[in-house]
Amino acid sequence: MLKLTGGEFGGRTLKWLDTPTIRPTPARVREAVFNILATELDDSIWWDLCCGSGVVGFEALSRGAAKVVFVDENRRALQLLKDNLRQYGLIERAEVFCMDAVRWLKLRNTINADFIYCDPPYASRIYRPLIETMGALPLEPAMVTLLLEHRKGDQPWSDLAGWTETDTRHYGDTCLALLERRQA
Numbered sequence: 001m002l003k004l005t006g007g008e009f010g011g012r013t014l015k016w017l018d019t020p021t022i023r024p025t026p027a028r029v030r031e032a033v034f035n036i037l038a039t040e041l042d043d044s045i046w047w048d049l050c051c052g053s054g055v056v057g058f059e060a061l062s063r064g065a066a067k068v069v070f071v072d073e074n075r076r077a078l079q080l081l082k083d084n085l086r087q088y089g090l091i092e093r094a095e096v097f098c099m100d101a102v103r104w105l106k107l108r109n110t111i112n113a114d115f116i117y118c119d120p121p122y123a124s125r126i127y128r129p130l131i132e133t134m135g136a137l138p139l140e141p142a143m144v145t146l147l148l149e150h151r152k153g154d155q156p157w158s159d160l161a162g163w164t165e166t167d168t169r170h171y172g173d174t175c176l177a178l179l180e181r182r183q184a
Contacts, residue, residue, distance in 0.1 A: 002055050005031045007062030014084045016053035017077040024053045025119060025149060029171050033147060034063055036167070036178070037115070041065055044114040049101040049130065054081040056117045061090050069095045069113070071104045102126060105133040112140040119149040128160070135162045139183045146179040 001013040005027050016024060033056070034041070042064040048057030049071050057068035072078055078098050085091040097104055101120070111134060120126045127150065134146065146163065152173045167178040 002053060003027065004055070004059055004062055006034060007059065007064065009058070009062040009088055012088070014053065014055060014058060015080045016055070017074065017080055021121065022052040022074065022077055023119075023121070024055050026171065026174065029149070029169075029174055029176060030056060030059050032169055032171070033117075033176065034059055036169075037145075038063075040114070045069075045112065047071065047111075047113045047116045049104075049116060049118045050120040050126070051081070051117075052077055052119065054078075054084070056119065057094070058084065058090075060115070060117075061093055065093075065115075067093050067095070069097070071097045071099065071101050073098065073100055102129045102133055105130065105137065108137055110138045110140045111144050113144060114141055115145050115147065117147045117149075122151040122154070127154075131160050131163065135160060135181065139181065143180055143182045146177075146181070148177045148179060150175050150177065 002016050002024055003013050004010050043066045046057055046060045046065050046068040048068055051070045051072045054070050057070050060068050075098050078096055085094050152175050163179040163181050166180050169176045
């Protein structure tokens with residue numbers, strides 16, 4: 001069971017698919033994310049890409065986000081996520097898509113999110129295609145913040161135009177990069 005770290009549902013638990021391919025974002029990283037963004041959460045729109053357990057998006061809903069879009073390829077993990085959303089009465093504030101995150105992005109006309117949390121498997125080669133695809137989409141809000149979880153020592157966004165690194169935090173082997181993109 002995963003425990004939520006704060007907000008309306010802080011301390012409550014989520015069911016999740018415990019497999020080697022799903023690595024939930026550690027509680028200390030989630031707490032840090034939401035402490036950094038605390039003043040910007042109310043009524044925000046989130047995309048949780050490569051969401052796995054969906055715990056980050058759930059934290060966003062618990063802390064005041066208006067809506068979260070969850071995207072992952074694992075059908076079983078998403079079924080548990082939907083069960084959790086129903087259990088806590090949050091299904092109306094969520095959309096869940098079972099598909100590859102790059103493919104899902106390519107179906108979008110714009111980025112209409114305030115925050116995008118992206119946590120692909122560390123060994124995957126999906127980081128650059130994800131960031132490049134997001135970089136090519138027009139923004140509906142004037143700015144989007146990308147929170148990119150990655151392995152220490154990697155910098156999957158380097159030399160990609162359009163994104164500005166505003167902060168990087170290190171938590172053991174996990175790093176969290178905050179990148180911004182503004183409408184040109």
